[in-house]
Amino acid sequence: MDKLPKIALPVIFAVILVIILISKSAITIGSGEAGVLYKTFGGGVVTDEAPLGEGFHLVAPWNKVFIYEVRQQEKSEKMQVLSSNGLEIKLDASAWFEPKRESLGKLHQEKGQDYVGRVLLPAIRSVARSVVGRYTPEQLYSSKRDAIQQEIFEETKKIVEKQYIQLNEILVRDVTLPPAIKEAIERKLKQEQESLEYEFRLVTAQKEAEKVRIEAQGKADANMILSASLTDKILQDKGIDATIQLSESPNAKVIVIGSGESGMPIILGNQ
Template sequence: MATRQPEFNFPKGGLFFIIIAVAVIILFSKSTVTIGPGEGGVIFESLGDGINTEKTYSEGFHIVAPWNRMIVRKVRQQSISDEMNVLSVNGLEVKVNGTIWYEPEFSNLGKLIKTKGEDYERELLDPAINAAARSVVGRYTPEQLYSSKRDVIEQEILDEIKIVLKDQYLLVTRVLVEDVKLPTTIRTAIETKLKQEQESLEYEFRIAKAEKEAKRQKIDAEGKAVANKILSASLTDKILQEKGISATLELSKSPNSKVIVIGSGKSGMPIILGNQ
């Protein structure tokens, strides 16, 4: 006799509730967005007018309608590096390596994305950087680009970019020109010229130093000559005799054995004889 297997009766409406639960979970997952540190978000309203430019969402957890989409972009300061081929004032092609620091205006992130798209760096920032670099570098010679004008060029490029990006909801805060690459022959010529100028300055310094020393020695010699002239004019025979006597008295006090002959020297000065 066959054994009858027990039947499992699925609750009526159970499948319906499962479907509803799954749908709710999917719907909830699509309706929640977490915006990370240093980021901001704007809503793209699929059933409305597209990007909502009135509000920028800050960091944290947010719930949006499932038919809308949250566009999240970095709003903290960022940097972009690039190498540009530009022409100097005399038409020589040079390569400029630079870094730009920028950040979108937080409150106007929606307007920035609506007018320039999500890839606003490529659409807006890159052209502005290239235009500013070409405009500024075109004012200088290769020598100025290679040596002493780096900080001035950075500030001028920054000023030019700010003009181009005015009212575009994108801020550029700093420009750094890291390297200027010239053709090898031009770079070698500039380095040779700079070396020669340095050697010339060093030579001029040595000459100036020697001239100063010669002038000092001349003044010193002239001073001594004047002093000797004054001294000679003031030394009479009587003064010399008096100084000789004083010296003789000092020598006579010395413990060394000696013989002093008074009045035997020239002009009556003592003559000192001794074994020391």
């Protein structure tokens, strides 16, 4: 009984020490995350091995694990840039991105956990200023927004992919022009639309007039051909045919043979 406390104390102390070591060594990496291992006595950041994946890990208590989100993320940015003629344009854009998992150690070693603020956002701002500066406010407002979005994406991607960042998309959500410039552009676009509508009506009217003229000319040509072909003999034959048809009609009539001009019959009747 006297020896039990002497044995129990070291055991209890060892158990407590193990619990402390486990608590210091246990790392749980959540869904959509990865860990970069830092070895205090083993060369610092591990860059030649895959990062720690999701789940439970035991790490030496003197080492550290830096956790990164490796799924797609979004970062919004509002910028003030200048157009090609020096007018100030407000640009609201979003970037979809994620760190390159296989290069996570190098990203941590060279850029750190604030890589978004150190690399991604400065690149987006610089490229946006360059791209928007190629266009006039009218182009930015009307027809070139998709082109601007694509150019910002492609040029930013070339920069950040060398910095261990995968850029998936750039979305230009809004382009805000100075109110006076916006109103002037809207007036010009309205006038252009009205001009196009007037030209359309004019062309339509010209086509309709041409159609009527062609139809009238066709009828006139047909009448000329018909008149040229109608001789006295043909007219007399047609008159005889008409007289025969009328004589066969049930309506009451009186036919006087040879009393008309050129000997054509005259038909008298009440119907």
